[in-house]
Amino acid sequence: MVQAAKLIGAGSALIALAGVGAGIGIVFAALIQSAGRNPLMAKQLMGYALLGFALCESIALFTLLVAFLILFSSF
Template sequence: MEAEAAKFIGAGLAMLALLGVGIGLGNLFSGLYQAVSRNPAALDSYKTFVFIGFALTEATGLFALVIAFLILFA
């Protein structure tokens, strides 16, 4: 196998982490929507935790993107 092909395969496998990020964000905001629809007054108490969860989940996707770029261009 050529080195260039191995780079592309490795970068594609690194991007599989984005599948988990998408599922995680969907679960996160689905849970927020369900919780707020049951108790709208509790939105302020949920908002902080949702933003922290969003940031951590999105950071995982950004780390996967950086790793894929490192595989491709380094």
């Protein structure tokens, strides 16, 4: 029973990954659109896009950490 609750909790924690995927898609869509409008700023925009990607990915890593804590904790 406890194992089933852990699996449900870990699965629920991973729902946030859908938002992370959408966020990363929005970041790079904005990069492509902005670089198309102003090609001279493409190099600077790439730095901003990588920062946005890293911030979105940090949420995914935190979510994965929480899921592993739920699965492998001994309470």
